[in-house]
Amino acid sequence: MLVGVPKEIKNHEYRVGLTPAGVRELVDAGHQVIVETLCGDSIGFSDDMYVSAGAEIVSAAKEVFDRAEMIVKVKEPQPVECKMLRAGQILFTYLHLAPDPQQTELLVASKATCIAYETVVDNNGGLPLLAPMSEVAGRMSIQAGAHHLEKAQGGLGTLLGGVPGVAPAKVLIIGGGVVGTQAARIAVGMGANVTILDRSLPRLRQLDAEFGGTLNCVYSTTEAVESYALESDMVVGAVLIPGAAAPKLLTRDIISRMKKGAVVVDVAIDQGGCFETSKPTTHENPTYVVDGVVHYCVANMPGGVARTSTMALTNATLPFALQIANKGAAKALLDDANLLEGLNVHDGKVTYKAVADALGYEF
Template sequence: MKIGCPTEIKPQEFRVGLTPNAAQEAIAAGHEVIIQAGAGVGAGFEDNDYETAGAKIMGTAEEIFAAADMIVKVKEPQPVERKMLREGQVLFTYLHLAPDPAQTKDLLASGCTAIAYETVTDNKGGLPLLAPMSEVAGRLAPQSGAWALQKANGGSGVLLGGVPGVRPANIAIIGGGVVGTAAARVAVGMGANVTVLDRSVPRLSYLDDVFMGRLTTQYSDKAAVADLLPRMDMVIGAVLIPGAAAPMLVSREQLSLLKPGSVLVDVAIDQGGCFETSKATTHQDPIYEVDGIIHYCVANMPGAVARTSTIALGNATMPFMLALANKGWRQACADDANLLNGLNVHAGQLTYDAVGKALGIDVLDPALAIKQ
């Protein structure tokens, strides 16, 4: 199989879909790897690193898309990239289709087979290709929020850890999964007063044990959130429904409950956001203000630490990428139900139920799609 990796073109996205190590593994398995010139520079990988691994360098994305049987990326294909996809081509990347009808429409029209990192599962019910980036985004959330809290950036001027004689910041983390746990680890380490909310009592029990009383756990419901908001300096939205649009946790009306200059960090923005006033931002222009409340809603937070993120993502995706290349996507998905769960689009039909429900589109059973 010919595996292609173009340069990411989403604003301020420095990650790359294939590391030189992953390229070397694919080549050792008998495949051809083609990399767009400069694709890895943002993550600290030079063209020569790929050439040493045995990959070929091509100058343009058009050449990559035209030649490759499978495209491996990081972020969802942008409009210009979606025009280059073709029938029978495999796309393996993050998609986040539920809040993105335009991308969904284009992928369906292309006839390609699109497998989404974020809906591939494991035998424990986890999301192994989303988890490493969730870890990164979770760890970034408190430090990004701390920056937004600075007065020069529009925040209330509260230091996360406080100083002797001055209380630390109060942070609420809504969602105790991978993102929430990672965010709590950093926020607690920075000295903040942290409350984690979740609807799973076993998960809250786990967090209570792991953090040994260094944070507060609380069952998440509308009343609990409303009660906490007036006391919070920062709220981190860390909820996830696999493949589906994120639930709305804080309404615009509730912004009035927060103190002026408080910060909302929406890590769920890739799935549409969990605050009513959220809208996607970039690393270049990461924050905005609504009703006196600062919002940080960068849609590709892990791109800020591109080298760490690229290596972590490559470690997770490589086995699946090799299975797709070695067996072909149909056989690979037939052999692995977890990989089959990643199938979102095939030959003009949607194959992931949560996306279909979010966008009102009929869905083909993925088990039938692999037989077409």
């Protein structure tokens, strides 16, 4: 199959659909890969590296879209990209269609086969192509929070791990899923005093078994959120209620009574945020202050470490991309019910129920 990788065109998106190592796997399996020039250059994947991996470099996105049988991307296609898709062509990328009627209409009109990373599932009902980005955001949340605890960044001037003779900072993580677990790993690793809250007892049991006495695993109640937040130097919001807006667990009232110079990192901001005072920010201007508390609410945290995120994403998407390239979309989708869950639009129809329901398409 001829696989195409265009350069991402969304504002400040530096990730790329395939690493050179991913290209090599496809080429070794007998496929052809065309890559738009400079698509990974800013994150250390030069055209020469793609050529060494067996790709052909082309000068414009139009050539990628015109020639490729499957397009592998990162972000949802922008209108100009949707209009270059054609009937029967495969699009494999994040789509997030439910809140995006314009993109859905354009993909339906293209009659392409559009497989969304975010709805592919695994045998345990997990989301294997979303998990790598949650892992990145979870680990990054502590790194970002620790940086903003520094005095010059607006924080209280607290070192997460303390030093001998000075107690470590207190970190509260609300939500013990993928983001929360990875945040806990880094915070514990940096020597902080870490508490994690979750509503799921089985999850708390797993965390307790995994971390032993290094992590304080507590059932999430309003009382627990309030009492731990008031004594914390950093709070990370990492809850998810699938398909729903994030619940506002840290209220404006609690924030107003927290330590001045504490830092709150709302990773759940892409679902509306789980702190009442959260509003989305960007990597260029990541923080703002409410009642003396520094808020970090970057909606696309993985984009800040685009190189690591690209590698993590390719690791997860490549086995599926190979299946599709080896078998063709129809057979790959019919053979693998988990991949089939990713099919959102096909041949002019919306094929994913939640998207059809949200946007009023027939299903």
